[in-house]
Amino acid sequence: MSELIGSIFSEAGFKLSPEDVEKFGVYLVELKKWNRVHNLTSLKRDEDIIRKHFLDSLSLVNCFREVNVDWKGKSIADVGSGAGFPGVPLKIYLKDVNLFLIESVSKKCSFLEYLKVRLELDWTVLCQRAEEVDTKFDIVVSRAMGEFEEVYRILERLARDYVFVMKGKELKSEWIQELKYNACKAEIKGLPPSYILWKKLN
Numbered sequence: 306m307s308e309l310i311g312s313i314f315s316e317a318g319f320k321l322s323p324e325d326v327e328k329f330g331v332y333l334v335e336l337k338k339w340n341r342v343h344n345l346t347s348l349k350r351d352e353d354i355i356r357k358h359f360l361d362s363l364s365l366v367n368c369f370r371e372v373n374v375d376w377k378g379k380s381i382a383d384v385g386s387g388a389g390f391p392g393v394p395l396k397i398y399l400k401d402v403n404l405f406l407i408e409s410v411s412k413k414c415s416f417l418e419y420l421k422v423r424l425e426l427d428w429t430v431l432c433q434r435a436e437e438v439d440t441k442f443d444i445v446v447s448r449a450m451g452e453f454e455e456v457y458r459i460l461e462r463l464a465r466d467y468v469f470v471m472k473g474k475e476l477k478s479e480w481i482q483e484l485k486y487n488a489c490k491a492e493i494k495g496l497p498p499s500y501i502l503w504k505k506l507n
């Protein structure tokens with residue numbers, strides 16, 4: 306298992322420490338265990354979970370680098386985090402970020418609270434609808450929370466500096482021209498190319 310995790314990440318250019326590999330291993334085991342009772346992910350195979358959830362979440366790191374985002378010590382909110390994507394892989398890899406996971410479904414919040422203890426990491430779970438959160442965060446990230454046209458305002462209201470939305474393969478010109486978003490093209494070995502929309506607010 307550790308070998309598979311290490312090799313998938315290193316092939317894609319992410320060097321993980323043995324501790325990080327172990328944390329991703331525990332995450333995988335717990336996700337599959339909880340998935341037997343709660344529907345947290347439709348993916349069943351280890352390799353699919355590692356690539357499509359863990360590695361895909363880290364495509365944000367490449368976009369942060371491309372945009373020159375200084376994430377160290379910053380607050381990052383993952384909105385509609387579900388089983389922790391992309392926030393938890395970001396926390397494992399970046400470490401020095403103050404992570405908030407916003408998720409409205411209580412069984413998913415319970416998983417995120419449990420996972421924090423199992424991984425011996427620190428983050429805050431805000432178990433409520435994002436529309437009801439009245440704090441601002443330096444960086445707001447989100448994956449698969451809903452239609453872009455419906456979520457971008459919710460995300461921008463929560464962000465002090467940046468919004469990053471993982472959009473997959475879809476990119477509409479109006480998001481760039483009318484809503485003034487920019488796009489990173491994530492090309493990570495082992496994953497189909499995908500877009501991350503981003504906007505600097507200040």
Ligand SMILES: C[S@@+](CC[C@H](N)C(=O)[O-])C[C@H]1O[C@@H](n2cnc3c(N)ncnc32)[C@H](O)[C@@H]1O
Binds near residue numbers: 389409434448
């Ligand atoms: C399709 S899942 C994606 C989960 C995760 N981001 C991922 O990429 O695997 C969408 C998640 O967003 C949550 N969600 C949707 N709208 C929300 C809102 N307004 N506030 C908080 N959570 C929301 C849902 O409960 C669900 O867990």
